[in-house]
Amino acid sequence: MEEHKRDREAPEKIDIFRVLQEFFKAFCRLAWLPLLLSVACGGLLGLRAWRSYTPMYASQVTFTIQMADSSLADIGGSTSYYNKATAEQLTKTFPYLVQSELMQKKLRQAMGVAWLNGAISAQTVDNTNLFSLRVTSTSPQDAYDILNALTEVYPQVADYVIGNTExxxxxxxxxxxEPYNDFRPVRSICKGAVLGAVLGLAVILLYAFTRRSVRGPEDIRKHLNQxxxxxxxxVTFKRRANAIDKTVSxxxxxxxxxFQESVRSMRVKFLREAQKQHAQVVMVTSTLPGEGKTTVSANLALTLSQNGARVILVDLDLRKPSVKRTLGIKTPSxxxxxxxxxxxxDVRxxxxxxxxxRLTLLAGDRAAADPRQQLNSRRLGAILDELRQEADFIVLDTPPCGILADSAGVARLADCTLYVLRSGAVEVSHIVDSLQFLAESGTHLAGCVLNGAQGGQGGYGYGYGYGYSGYGGYGKYSSHPKNKAEEH
Known part of the structure; x- marks a missing residue:
């Protein structure tokens, strides 16, 4: 007890390998999420770029400026001395002059408009009287008209600052x-796609980081105290002809x-627990469908019979009977x-x-019309009492107790319960809720069976795996058993 208390009080360490395992498994199931977010974000940024795009047009002219006053010419009649001397002054004043309020007013008057549909920029070449004007506008004609007006108005405005110019x-x-800013959405779309993919991977990583599932025997002890x-x-089979035997037994x-050695080990430990509890009827259940409870039930019954015991395997999953299919038996019954x-x-x-x-089956070929009512009938207890006279052990394959309340009624008739957990399949919180619900029936939990363990768990190092199907019918019964406990 003190050890379990210390485990609960100690802060849980982050297992990077476990997080990566959960991330890989979650990614295999949620690979569509990064793809969907990538497409969505890429489309949104592309749409945003398209809606915010405005084609812009530009007109540009290059020119020189010189003083029109010939008195500044030197003896040889040249104005080069002046041009060099005033180049620096022109370079400093030209951009401010072009963009001044006086220039804007003159341009509006010259063009007869209330505002200029364009932006004016000016550039100079250092130590020269070489200049350029560039007008950008959403209209190519407006850009051209503003530039023409600017070349006519500039000498008039320059007279106020630097004198008569040409x-x-x-x-x-x-x-x-054509516009100088072509619409190129590829970059925006690519940025959005990368952003969406990263966001999707981050969501999956966060899910893997916060998810707690059972993957090894130490998790069963630590999180479930079982x-x-x-x-x-x-267990998996190589892809060969369909004629090979694919029953997992x-x-x-x-x-x-x-797998066979693991099942024999399960038999030994189960017999030890059964002897302690004087158990003859064992119920096998799980939290959710697909965890392998029917496979465990069938193999436990088989290995007990191989050990010399008389065993009856009962298919109590009245909604989805699957024992005969698991064992590959096609004989009508x-x-x-x-x-x-x-x-x-007759029962016999x-x-x-x-x-x-020495194994006998009580398993049919069709589902029950009203499984809940039949499992709650007194007739079930009488049938099990008759079966006790016919066998040393009775193994009951029951529905998953995490989504159905059927197992609670059956648990009261069983001597002990084996709980099957598929490695990494179910959240710990869901398992705990199901175990607490099952404990209310008063049944003794003989232990848990970890099914579908990865290579390296259990000491075998094999990469087996087998799938499950045919559980879709449980969907309409998916309410939690605690909500149905009052019906039993």
């Missing part, structure tokens, strides 16, 4: 044929020695729905023996 145009202004009695490795040699409906079917007559084993 402008000698070196280039001829023209009406711009005992892990077995760790089953993942200890009777199939294709599953590998690691009747199950609990027929027995609970009271159609006169409904049992289906498995060849070359």
């Amino acid at each position: 402008m000698n145009l070196l280039t001829v202004p023209e009406v711009a044929a 005992t892990c009695i077995a760790t089953l490795p993942r 200890v009777r199939n040699p294709r599953v590998g020695a690691a 009747r199950g609990l729905p027929e027995l609970l409906s009271g159609d006169g079917t 007559a409904a049992l289906l023996p498995i060849e070359k084993s």
